Amino acid sequence: MTETLPFQDIAALVRPQLDRLNRELVQDLAPGHREMLPLIEHVGGFRGKQLRPMLTFLSGMAVRGAEHGGVLGDDVVTVAKVVELLHTATLVHDDVLDSASVRRRIPTVNQMAGVEVAVLLGDYIYAKAFHMAVQLHDPAAARWLAETVRVICQGEITQVLHRFDFAWTEPRYFQVIAEKTASLYAAACRLGGHYAAGNHGAGGSEVRLRALEEYGLELGIAFQIVDDCLDLDGDERVVGKSLGTDLSKGKITLPLLYLLQRGPGEAERLRSVLGRQEAEALRRLRSEFALEHAVAYAMDEARRRIAKAQASLSPLPPGPARDALHQLAGYVVTRRL
């Protein structure tokens, strides 16, 4: 097994399922009022790497293993669609929170149609996702995902309440990113396994589902750490969205915690730098502090999390799907967008 399999080759393994998902989502989201159609179509443009549905599909395949065949039932596709819609709803609301104007090189909903429409459209997509989840005969996904969204919001609120809190600690930071980001990855993986196993219990032992959940959690934590690093040293033209906003928002990220821990007096120096206009704050941070060391420190942690995620996969039966999950985890720490 090589670590260098390109992302596209991993995606190819679940291409039929991803294509079906994207085809069906257009139908599923067709609004009752024609006025809403341009909004729904616009949000479709935020589609990214679709890491979460990929994880749901690969988790389903991995749990079934070679002995049960790789064909996934309709329920797994539904779960993947719900996860993707919940993620989309959080993006639409996140852009409101960040007053962001660009996402994936197109205007955000708040930029295009105003804050009111953006708040309501996020709510609309959440409701649509929950409605889809409760159509499943097995209520596991609806229950797990409603709780996941509650946890995501709890993490996000806690983060907002602790902006510019220079007494913030690493354990609390990890808890918040586990809640606001990693919980949905964990759900995507666990529920993919759960619904692929179905009522026949084909490979869906609690040990395997826990393994997938753990994998998703560590991968999600790594993903958020990388996101925090990209906000500091990424290239806006590559990432395709506004960067550097964490600093001006007083968001306490892992690189920032590293800088704060370098010694007494740092908190005061940082406070004097932060809270200014992003470009200015970033320029000063780059010059006054060892930004590259802070980012390197955070990326080390991300790589440790990825190794942990990969190790979590051991209870799953060996095969191409498990290999793909292993490789996909590695991709998270090498991505530049």
Add this chain to the structure above:
Amino acid sequence: MTETLPFQDIAALVRPQLDRLNRELVQDLAPGHREMLPLIEHVGGFRGKQLRPMLTFLSGMAVRGAEHGGVLGDDVVTVAKVVELLHTATLVHDDVLDSASVRRRIPTVNQMAGVEVAVLLGDYIYAKAFHMAVQLHDPAAARWLAETVRVICQGEITQVLHRFDFAWTEPRYFQVIAEKTASLYAAACRLGGHYAAGNHGAGGSEVRLRALEEYGLELGIAFQIVDDCLDLDGDERVVGKSLGTDLSKGKITLPLLYLLQRGPGEAERLRSVLGRQEAEALRRLRSEFALEHAVAYAMDEARRRIAKAQASLSPLPPGPARDALHQLAGYVVTRRL
């Protein structure tokens, strides 16, 4: 049966259930992180007349009728809690949309903790409500309410997209308020009946559930018309929230539609008046147009809807609960807050 039974006497019929609901909601909403507790407690202060849970309980009692006893099971309480939480979530987000600073004489969440926290807290409460709904063994409430929230958002988005649209029509106005306001009343009534009947089918025939749904829908439409009138001629000290904001937001309400229909040229005159600072626009509207006629026209429509709601109750067995629903409908058009 008198039309003048005070609101408190109707509420007394469901007082034990309302007390239980309010006691349990405090427990149910206890957040995982202590930082969130003040926010959750603050939102508890928005509690109003609790018309929706009252309707759920009374609908349950009415469907069971005297022959099955008035005792309601746990499921009806859960449904009432979910409906109340969904309503609370819409209030928190509505205050963001309206940039409102006061609700029920206390600061709105956006005023107290900022727009970011308000958006996230609304999402949090939605998720909590859905999570509660999917704990019910019978998935009817989760399915019906997820669809209801989607419809609420659809109605609200349509309204925002048609601000200052002086070509708006009464049928479209009624459709939008049915969606954004009345759909939750309809759900509160229908689901109260559904879960009170339980698996024994005690009185829960589709005819009776449809009757309750129709009652809730017409009552909700009347409620929104009255709300629109209060925004124009209500007393802020009595209503307890900012008024007159509909005008400056370009919200097309029934009194405004009446004014627009008085003759050609009115749309142009209105356009010149609207879109200004609220107090100024309201003062001009009062002087330039027959505001009282417009409000009287709208209130006539509200009374017609209430009569329709009351007539819908006929398939239900006679008794104190059905009488209370009849009286409660009458209250909606006499309220001043």
